[in-house]
Amino acid sequence: MKKLVVFAVLAAIVASCTNDNPPQIEKSSELVSPRLLMDVSTESGQSPLTGILTIMPCKAGTSIYYGNYINRKLTPFYGYYQVKDGTFYNDGVNRELSLPAGLYNMIYWGTPKYEEPIYAHPLMRDPVYILGEDMSRQHFSLFKMEADTTYYPVFDLVHTVQPANVGSENLKASLKRVVTGLKVIIKDKNNGILSSSIDSMVVRITNIAGELNFYTAVPQGSPRTVAFPLVRSIDGTQMSNATVMLFPSFGKSEFQMNIILKNGNVKSFKQTLNEPLKANSKLTLTLTLGDIFSEESSGEFTLDNWNEESQTIRCPFIGLSLQHQGKIERCASIL
Numbered sequence: 001m002k003k004l005v006v007f008a009v010l011a012a013i014v015a016s017c018t019n020d021n022p023p024q025i026e027k028s029s030e031l032v033s034p035r036l037l038m039d040v041s042t043e044s045g046q047s048p049l050t051g052i053l054t055i056m057p058c059k060a061g062t063s064i065y066y067g068n069y070i071n072r073k074l075t076p077f078y079g080y081y082q083v084k085d086g087t088f089y090n091d092g093v094n095r096e097l098s099l100p101a102g103l104y105n106m107i108y109w110g111t112p113k114y115e116e117p118i119y120a121h122p123l124m125r126d127p128v129y130i131l132g133e134d135m136s137r138q139h140f141s142l143f144k145m146e147a148d149t150t151y152y153p154v155f156d157l158v159h160t161v162q163p164a165n166v167g168s169e170n171l172k173a174s175l176k177r178v179v180t181g182l183k184v185i186i187k188d189k190n191n192g193i194l195s196s197s198i199d200s201m202v203v204r205i206t207n208i209a210g211e212l213n214f215y216t217a218v219p220q221g222s223p224r225t226v227a228f229p230l231v232r233s234i235d236g237t238q239m240s241n242a243t244v245m246l247f248p249s250f251g252k253s254e255f256q257m258n259i260i261l262k263n264g265n266v267k268s269f270k271q272t273l274n275e276p277l278k279a280n281s282k283l284t285l286t287l288t289l290g291d292i293f294s295e296e297s298s299g300e301f302t303l304d305n306w307n308e309e310s311q312t313i314r315c316p317f318i319g320l321s322l323q324h325q326g327k328i329e330r331c332a333s334i335l
């Protein structure tokens with residue numbers, strides 16, 4: 001009889017605690033972590049995404065950031081996944097979405113794993129993630145190099161925005177590349193070893209958008225110049241870069257190249273590109289280097305096999321007068 005009284009008292013206490021001031025957090029049974037199925041759309045078709053994927057849930061039909069539940073508390077920390085062949089893996093690293101069931105507008109940003117070597121030191125500034133923030137007012141932006149007016153290349157980025165019904169369906173999306181790729185190859189005119197007089201080469205690309213809108217991925221901001229070095233091959237026959245990623249350009253960009261010689265002189269070359277640098281495209285630029293190192297020679301650059309979005313552009317023979325440090329000789333644009 002005493003045991004029954006004790007149990008009755010305990011039940012009354014539990015019932016009282018349950019009814020008074022219930023906790024203002026979601027029960028775990030009310031939160032859903034949806035599964036993923038992602039692919040990347042390219043000019044040649046679609047392929048399953050392998051790389052890093054981030055997901056920002058917004059309120060349905062808007063760009064207002066909703067957030068993500070972590071430890072049953074609503075936070076501004078977005079979903080972060082390592083994805084292989086379109087589905088996530090390595091759960092110990094992932095920060096999964098955990099949301100009440102319902103309709104959302106999902107912003108997806110990803111960084112695919114690139115099959116070819118890409119530039120190893122990209123940098124850019126991230127947007128600010130605040131609960132209730134209008135993400136259409138946020139952006140990725142270029143990162144300025146110290147003590148310089150130029151900016152770093154960026155990461156390979158894919159993006160899309162799609163509605164999702166969490167709790168009723170898996171997350172499925174086709175992401176599209178929103179940056180442009182550029183590779184530069186410098187060769188000797190006789191396909192021989194490049195002159196030992198060359199100390200280094202630096203490429204600059206002008207008119208690059210300073211920002212990408214976070215919600216739409218549309219280029220915006222002020223035009224900037226992005227710079228990156230070229231590296232000599234092991235056999236010494238060319239200097240090139242691993243593919244760099246750039247925000248799309250505002251109109252046509254100007255290709256600029258400085259060749260720094262070991263004697264301190266600088267040889268410079270400028271050429272306006274025929275077309276703007278567009279998202280989801282890659283340009284491979286091959287230049288043939290003439291004899292510009294002799295003090296008696298006028299020197300020359302020729303430009304060949306300039307493939308721009310599957311278009312081959314051949315540049316006529318270009319002559320440059322001897323240049324000393326600080327002086328720039330301009331080549332006429334190819335039209």
